[in-house]
Amino acid sequence: MLAVTTSAAWQQPPPPVSQQPSQIAARITSGDPAVPPRMAVPDFVPLTPNAADVARLLPQVLWDDLNFEREFYLIPRDVYKSIPAARMPEQIPFASWREVGADAVVFGTVQQTGDNVSVQVRVYNVRSQQQVFGQEFTSTVRNARRIAHMVSDIVHEEQRTLKGVARTRLAFTSTRQRQSVLGTVETRSAKEVFIADYDGANQQQITTTRQLNLAPAWSADGRSIAYTSYRGVQPTILISHIFTGVLQHLTKSEFSHVLPTYSPDGQRILFTSTRNGNVDIYVINADGTGERRLTSHPDADTSPAWSPSGNEIVFASDRASPARPRLYLMNADGTNQRPLPVPDSQADRPTWAPAPFNEIAYAGWTGAGWDIKAYDLSTRQTRSITHGEGSNESPVYSPTGRHLAFQSSRVGGRFQIFTIGRDGVGLRQITRDGENQWPDWSPIEPLKR
Numbered sequence: 001m002l003a004v005t006t007s008a009a010w011q012q013p014p015p016p017v018s019q020q021p022s023q024i025a026a027r028i029t030s031g032d033p034a035v036p037p038r039m040a041v042p043d044f045v046p047l048t049p050n051a052a053d054v055a056r057l058l059p060q061v062l063w064d065d066l067n068f069e070r071e072f073y074l075i076p077r078d079v080y081k082s083i084p085a086a087r088m089p090e091q092i093p094f095a096s097w098r099e100v101g102a103d104a105v106v107f108g109t110v111q112q113t114g115d116n117v118s119v120q121v122r123v124y125n126v127r128s129q130q131q132v133f134g135q136e137f138t139s140t141v142r143n144a145r146r147i148a149h150m151v152s153d154i155v156h157e158e159q160r161t162l163k164g165v166a167r168t169r170l171a172f173t174s175t176r177q178r179q180s181v182l183g184t185v186e187t188r189s190a191k192e193v194f195i196a197d198y199d200g201a202n203q204q205q206i207t208t209t210r211q212l213n214l215a216p217a218w219s220a221d222g223r224s225i226a227y228t229s230y231r232g233v234q235p236t237i238l239i240s241h242i243f244t245g246v247l248q249h250l251t252k253s254e255f256s257h258v259l260p261t262y263s264p265d266g267q268r269i270l271f272t273s274t275r276n277g278n279v280d281i282y283v284i285n286a287d288g289t290g291e292r293r294l295t296s297h298p299d300a301d302t303s304p305a306w307s308p309s310g311n312e313i314v315f316a317s318d319r320a321s322p323a324r325p326r327l328y329l330m331n332a333d334g335t336n337q338r339p340l341p342v343p344d345s346q347a348d349r350p351t352w353a354p355a356p357f358n359e360i361a362y363a364g365w366t367g368a369g370w371d372i373k374a375y376d377l378s379t380r381q382t383r384s385i386t387h388g389e390g391s392n393e394s395p396v397y398s399p400t401g402r403h404l405a406f407q408s409s410r411v412g413g414r415f416q417i418f419t420i421g422r423d424g425v426g427l428r429q430i431t432r433d434g435e436n437q438w439p440d441w442s443p444i445e446p447l448k449r
Helices: 048-067 077-082 094-099 147-158
Strands: 002-005 038-040 104-113 116-125 128-140 169-174 192-197 211-220 225-230 236-239 247-250 257-262 268-273 278-285 301-306 312-317 326-331 347-352 359-365 371-378 382-384 391-398 402-406 418-419 436-441
Touching: 038 326, 048 077, 048 104, 048 116, 048 147, 077 094, 116 147, 128 147, 147 391, 169 211, 192 225, 211 257, 211 436, 225 257, 236 257, 257 301, 268 301, 278 301, 312 347, 326 347, 359 391, 371 391, 391 436
Parallel strands: 038 104, 301 347, 347 391
Antiparallel strands: 002 247, 104 116, 116 128, 169 192, 169 436, 211 225, 225 236, 236 247, 257 268, 268 278, 301 312, 312 326, 347 359, 359 371, 371 382, 391 402, 402 418
16 A cells, blocks of 8 residues: 655645524425425625625525425526515515515625625525524635535525535546547547536546546545546556545555445445456455455456445346346345346446435446436335436435436437436536546535534
């Protein structure tokens, strides 16, 4: 194991968003338990002339964040043109908001001083005209979007008893640099690891090697990313500790080591290797010690993923006849290997949903390409999440299990990253530049009060 210090813009975490304690007085309801509360998010009020851009940006980001979880019905923002704008809370036209059906309205102000902003956000119950949320945040202008993400996550937790994912991030590989791989006569596009906010904003490059860097995997604390790198004769697994700038070589030998994935507790990493002559699954401690072989079948075993408890592993294998990838389960120590009875002739890239969803998503072959499907371990039923628009591969659940990220060729034939609800609703395109693949979703950062 080798640790070296690297230098890159992503070494340091973004400046923190400071916040004053929130004030929660009551819950927002629609009056009908079966109907989500209807919320309006008009533009914020700029208290200084230079705050106008942030005052327009934050409510749009907040609207998108709240809408993503589908716990509120977000009144379209073009409806707001008919409602008088309020400059202070006492001017909020609650009667007008009731006319458009709003159960809640957000009121925000932004004050900018140099490169810093101070943002006050309040949420009001339209019927009672009572404030149900109020908090002040400060950050840099560059980091202002994170204020909206934080407000969304706090409101979801305190109003809907739900952990939101607005502050999470996606890791993926991309060819957007449009550079060829170094050290080869072949013309192959280099693939670098990038990270972005869950909605695709703030995309940052993690690797700068002009090699093939594939299959990034977040650590349990969200501070490190393991990935496959082809910078040597054989692919190896590296770990970028992205907030310290340390690059760790987890594996190093003349054999192939690919497809790392962290255990739920962050202590162990699964990967696929050829070191014993076959393509088998191994486990290793995150510090590079204690490597053990888990499978030893003559056919290829690959794409391992942990169960939420860390007690089981799902993987893909060619061991059945004819030799096509299908899904299997085993205990975390490699015992009790058995087929997972999905109905597809080929199934690959499985990913286990976090609790309380007792299911495994995977890419199933449809004859013309791949579609994202989910197998319910309780009912033994399979449902399709995508339906033949391009080839859809490499699914991964959000940390709450309510959404998935995946790669799809549905737009222009080039792979891009998309997110979608686990019910197949709410498709969003996350990347557009270059070809982007191998998404992984970061864990949820705890809310600090």
